[in-house]
Amino acid sequence: MAEHEFPAHIAQLRKTLASIAAVSDVDQIKADIAELSEQAGQPNLWDDPEQAQKITSALSHRQSDLERITSLEARLDDVEAMIELAEEEGAPELLSEVGTELEAIAKTMDDLEVFTLLSGDYDERDAVVTIRSGAGGVEAADFTEMLMRMYLRWAESRGYATKVLDTHYAEEAGLKSVTFEVNAPYAYGTLSVEAGTHRLVRISPFDNAGRRHTSFAAVEVVPLIEETDHIEIPENEIKVDVFRSSGPGGQSVNTTDSAVRMTHIPTGIVVSMQNEKSQIQNRAAALRVLQSRLLLLKKEQEEAEKKALAGDIKASWGDQMRSYVLNPYQMVKDLRTNYESGNTKAVLDGDLDGFVEAGIRWRAADNA
Incomplete structure (x- = not known):
């Protein structure tokens, strides 16, 4: 990014941040923090440990919501100060840092903008995820276990707590089904776009003839x-x-x-x-x-x-929403959003943010 583009870019970022703050209702966030802080300060708070945990957790979440917005305001202020310092002291190396920081701020703001799209009735809840093997026999059961690992690794990378509630093992390998919780603010709203039928195409490790197999697994996501x-x-x-x-x-x-x-x-x-x-x-x-x-x-x-009543019979989700192709080429593609990645190993290791973000934006546009 050229130096002369910095002021316009900063102005656009401030405009976007103001829009995010308005949608997020910063005044309501501050009011919630004040109310929860008062409850958390009561001397008898821990007489009911379960209720106390809910209050302190809610307070922490709302403080995080506010900090996400205010920290971006502070970072933009710091960038403008760096530009002034670079001009006053003739330090062009600082301008390189400005460009890097503006790119980072834009990425963070883009993520936060996606976060504001999670406004459904239960989006802020924890999530309960159930994965069931479908057509494909032992391949489907193994795919079910692969998907469980993928989602647990994704949650781990984001610092989200998880708890496996139920596992049903298949006879030869993999899982018939598994149910687990993802405990984090907006876990349901985020993961709900993953619900649907997932398809795997690969050379089966369970086929001695080395043939290519197609298998299916169903992902269900409900709010806790x-x-x-x-x-x-x-x-x-x-x-x-x-x-x-x-x-x-x-x-x-x-x-x-x-x-x-x-x-x-x-x-x-x-x-x-x-x-x-x-x-x-x-x-x-x-x-x-x-x-x-x-x-x-x-x-x-x-x-x-x-x-x-509105006469709308359009289905929101197809029977098959994502394909994981490991042979004859490497590609994971979401059939609703057309978002895709050629790094299948990274995706199956939990690199899902691109797919989730695209799904959230697609759902918001579809419901508009």
Whole structure:
């Protein structure tokens, strides 16, 4: 970037930042921080540890929201000061640093602009992700495990906490299904664009003839339920089965019937939990995931009714939303956004930010 372009670029960045601040409602963020700070300062805060954790966590998240915006304002101020210093002292090397910093600020602002598009009813929630193997036999089960690793690595790279809730191992290799939480602000809004059918094409490591195979896995993302959601499920609508937890190859993990399978009779939704140590813990975890799925189902039904009334029957998501091709060429491509990457290893190691950002922008444009 040439030196004479700096002022115009800075002015454009300030304009974009002002728009982001307006959409983010900085005044409301400050009001939330003030209210949460008052609650966090109460002497009896930790009499209820669970509620205290929610308050302090919410306060930290809102402070982070504000800091993301104010830090960019400060960085732009520093850049203008560097330009003035370079002109006064005749230090052209500082102008090189200005160009580098402006590029970094633009990238950070672009990421923050995507963040402002997460304004759905449950976007700010933690996420519950379930991956199920589809057509493709052992290949699909192995693909399911690859996807689990990809999402867990993505979460780890962003400093997000995760918790595996349930795993069902396939007989030969891989997973029939897996369910895990991603605990971070806006985890649901971010990961919800990953929901859909994923396809893998590769030379199968399980085929002695070295033939190319195609397999499928389904990714489901639901928002984590909160106490305020009030999703009441009558006892007579739930069927609970208990069984013994097991690991790869059927090896016994424990000797008690601690695993729980919970079926919601009216909808047929089934949730299994076996990764906690006790039946009580697994039952509570299963109920929470069941409530989360019913919450999302309720929202989907409401949206479907609105679309029907409006005469809009267009489907938002296709049956196959992304392809991972490892042979005869290397390419991961999202079929909705057309975003693609030739570095398949990096993607499967968790480099998903480009796909997620493109998905969020695509969804916002599709819903506009």
